[in-house]
Amino acid sequence: MLSGVSKSMLSQIERGQANPTFAVLWGLTRALKIEISDLVEGTSAGSNTDTVEVITAPHTPEIKNADGSCHLRILSPPRLAGDTEWYEVEIAPGGCLESSAHAPRAFEHLTAFTGGFEVTSGGVTKILKTGETARYPADVPHRIRNTSKTAAKGLMVLLYR
Known part of the structure; x- marks a missing residue:
């Protein structure tokens, strides 16, 4: 399934025997290419173009690496996952965000709001100064x-071409 949610889980949710977790809702909305708010509120994209959607800080999804030294806040809407994604990045002093290869032709853009970032890709390593983009x-x-020796903060945009 595109959503990654099993048929049995969907059946349990439909029968009121299980409550979906955030991860299940996230998977379903990504597969349906709608926002979670559309699912909850019963609206759909394009149904009201006179609105401004605000995602509060506590409702912004976050990802942390295993040792907790890297913190990513997912700023892009779920419907763009796998196309264009953007993240607020914060890495603790000495922390490292190791990434396996993404999909073919994927490209990242990291803009440093502070100094301290060292980026390595394809055997090439570059140090970023505040305001620079790799x-x-x-x-x-x-x-x-x-x-x-201080937290490094920036904005990362991931493009899948």
Whole structure:
């Protein structure tokens, strides 16, 4: 299934025997190419173009690496996953975000709001100064390290071409 949700789980939800977790809702809305708010509120994209959607900070999805040194806030809408994604990135001093190769032709853009970022992709390593942007292939293993003594913060955009 596109959603990654099993038929038995969907059946249990439909019969009121199970409550979907956020992860299940996320998978379903991504597969349906709708926003979670559309699912909950019963609206659909394009049904009301006179609105401004606000996602509060506590409702912004987050990802942390295993040791907790890297924190990504998912800023892009779920319907764009696998096409264009953007993240607020914060890496603790000495932390490292190791990434396996993404889909073929994937490309990342990392803009440093602070210093300390070291980006490695395809065997090439670059250090970013505050305000600089690194653009690099993400269809190969790559990593972002914080070489400074303070948290490194930035914005990452991931494009799937």
